[in-house]
Amino acid sequence: MTVLTRLQAAPAQLQSMNCAGNIRPIYQALLDEENPQPLAQAFLQEHLQHAAQLPDPLPQDPATWHAWVTAHCADVAGQYAQYLQQRKAGGPRQFFACKAQALYFLQAVAPTKLVDGAWLCGLLPHWQDPRFAGLLCTYLEELGEGNPAQNHVVIYRKLLAEHDLQDSTAIADERYLQGALQLALGACAADYLPEVIGYNLGYEQLPLHLLISSYELSELGIDPYYFTLHVTIDNASTGHAQKAVQAVLDLLPIEADRADFLRRVSLGYRLNDLGQGSRAIIEGFDLERELLAMFERKRPFGQHMHSDYCRFEGQTVNQWLSAPERLPGFLQALQNKGWIKRNEDPQGSRFFQLIDGDGAAMFGVFSAYEKQLIHDWIAADWTSPNAPKTVRRHTQSSAPLPVCDEDPDVQQLNASLEGKDGIAQMPILIPWLAPARHAHPAGLLATRRFIELKSRLP
Incomplete structure (x- = not known):
C-alpha cells in the first residue's frame, strides 16, 4: 500500500478539528506531545493528498538534480543582481514599504522559523549510517551544533524579542501550516523517509526572497543575520542544497521500487508549496x-x-x-x-x-x-530626512558558551549520562535534540555531546 492509503482512520483528535481553521492547536500538539505520531500521520496523509494535486517540478532523472540545483542558484543570483541594479539606480524597496511591514513579516513566519529543521529530527537514530551523514549535518547546523549564537531557533527568538514580537495572538491560523508539516515529518520519519528527504530537497533550495529580505531588513535597521545565515548555508556548492540532492541519491533503493520511492520524494517536495509562502505573506500586508x-x-x-x-x-x-x-x-x-x-x-x-x-x-x-x-x-508618504543609510550588522560573539550547571534539566541530563558508555548515551541525548528542546540549555549541551560522540564512535 502507498503512504496515502495504508493508514487507518485519523485519530479522534484530528477528526474533531477542521484543519482548515485549527492548524495552530495541531502545531502545538505536535510540538508538545510525547507521542505525536498518530496525529502527525493523519495530518501528513491529508496534506500529501493536497500536494498530489500540485504539478511535479522535479526533473525525471535524479542524476540531473545536482545540475538542476546549480542552475536554479545561478538563476536566483542573476535575478538578485538585477534587483541590486534597480536599487542602486534609486528604485524603491520591493518587499517592505515600511518597517511595520517588515515586523509583520517576521511575526507571521515565526511559527515556521521557531521549528527550523524539525522535519529532520526523526533521522537522528540513523547517526551510524553514513547515507544519512549529509541530512544529519544539515540538522545539527540548524541547531547551531549546540552553540546558542548559531542555533537558528535561539537567533530567531532573540530577533522577535528585540522587536517586541513575542505575542502570537495576532498570527493567523494558516501561518502554522508549514511548521506543523515540518513537525509531522519529523515525528514520522520512520514511515515517511522519502517524503522527509523530498521536503528537505525543496526547503533547502536558495529562494530569491531570502536575499531580498536580508537586504531590505538591513536597510530598515533590523538585524538580518538569521536570513543571511541561511543564504550561506543553503548554497548549492557545499551547503544544504547540495547535501539535499546527495541524500536522495544515497538513499535511493537498489532493488526495491525506485519509481515509487521517487514519487514519494516528489510528494514531499511539493509539501513546501502548501499554504502561503513568504512572498504571499509580504504582498498580503495592508x-x-x-x-x-x-x-x-x-x-x-x-x-x-x-x-x-x-x-x-x-x-x-x-x-x-x-x-x-x-x-x-x-x-x-x-x-x-x-x-x-x-x-x-x-x-x-x-x-x-x-x-x-x-x-x-x-x-x-x-x-x-x-x-x-x-x-x-x-x-504614510512622509519620510524622515535623517533616515539612516547604513545600519548595524550582526557580529558573532566570541564569548565562550554559557555555563548552565545550575539548570535543573542540565543537572538531570548529566546525572542520566553518568557512568554510561558512548553508545548507551546516544538514546538519552537524542530526545533533547527535538524541536521543543534543542534551544534550551540542556538541549544545547546534548547537541554538543551528541556531535562529540558521533565523531568518535564506530
Whole structure:
C-alpha cells in the first residue's frame, strides 16, 4: 500500500478539528506531545493528498538534480543582481514599504522559523549510517551544533524579542501550516523517509526572497543575520542544497521500487508549496487593516479605562471603543481634531506623543510593533530626512558558551549520562535534540555531546 492509503482512520483528535481553521492547536500538539505520531500521520496523509494535486517540478532523472540545483542558484543570483541594479539606480524597496511591514513579516513566519529543521529530527537514530551523514549535518547546523549564537531557533527568538514580537495572538491560523508539516515529518520519519528527504530537497533550495529580505531588513535597521545565515548555508556548492540532492541519491533503493520511492520524494517536495509562502505573506500586508486589527485586539482592554473628560465629536473615548465598527470613525475623529496629522512626522501628532517617548501618558500601552504600526500609518508618504543609510550588522560573539550547571534539566541530563558508555548515551541525548528542546540549555549541551560522540564512535 502507498503512504496515502495504508493508514487507518485519523485519530479522534484530528477528526474533531477542521484543519482548515485549527492548524495552530495541531502545531502545538505536535510540538508538545510525547507521542505525536498518530496525529502527525493523519495530518501528513491529508496534506500529501493536497500536494498530489500540485504539478511535479522535479526533473525525471535524479542524476540531473545536482545540475538542476546549480542552475536554479545561478538563476536566483542573476535575478538578485538585477534587483541590486534597480536599487542602486534609486528604485524603491520591493518587499517592505515600511518597517511595520517588515515586523509583520517576521511575526507571521515565526511559527515556521521557531521549528527550523524539525522535519529532520526523526533521522537522528540513523547517526551510524553514513547515507544519512549529509541530512544529519544539515540538522545539527540548524541547531547551531549546540552553540546558542548559531542555533537558528535561539537567533530567531532573540530577533522577535528585540522587536517586541513575542505575542502570537495576532498570527493567523494558516501561518502554522508549514511548521506543523515540518513537525509531522519529523515525528514520522520512520514511515515517511522519502517524503522527509523530498521536503528537505525543496526547503533547502536558495529562494530569491531570502536575499531580498536580508537586504531590505538591513536597510530598515533590523538585524538580518538569521536570513543571511541561511543564504550561506543553503548554497548549492557545499551547503544544504547540495547535501539535499546527495541524500536522495544515497538513499535511493537498489532493488526495491525506485519509481515509487521517487514519487514519494516528489510528494514531499511539493509539501513546501502548501499554504502561503513568504512572498504571499509580504504582498498580503495592508497597513490600515493591520492597524485596525491591532486596535480591535486592544479595544476590550481599553473600552472602560478612559475618563469622560476628553471627547471627540461629542463622544467619549470609551464610547468610541464600545464596538469594533466604531474604530475607523475614531481614527477619523482624531484626525479631524488635529490629534493625528497624516503624512507628517508622527512626533508632531499629539496622539503619538501620548504613547511614545519619555513621560508619555500612555507609556507601555502599546508594544514596540504596535507603535511602529501607528507610526508608519501616521507617517504614510512622509519620510524622515535623517533616515539612516547604513545600519548595524550582526557580529558573532566570541564569548565562550554559557555555563548552565545550575539548570535543573542540565543537572538531570548529566546525572542520566553518568557512568554510561558512548553508545548507551546516544538514546538519552537524542530526545533533547527535538524541536521543543534543542534551544534550551540542556538541549544545547546534548547537541554538543551528541556531535562529540558521533565523531568518535564506530
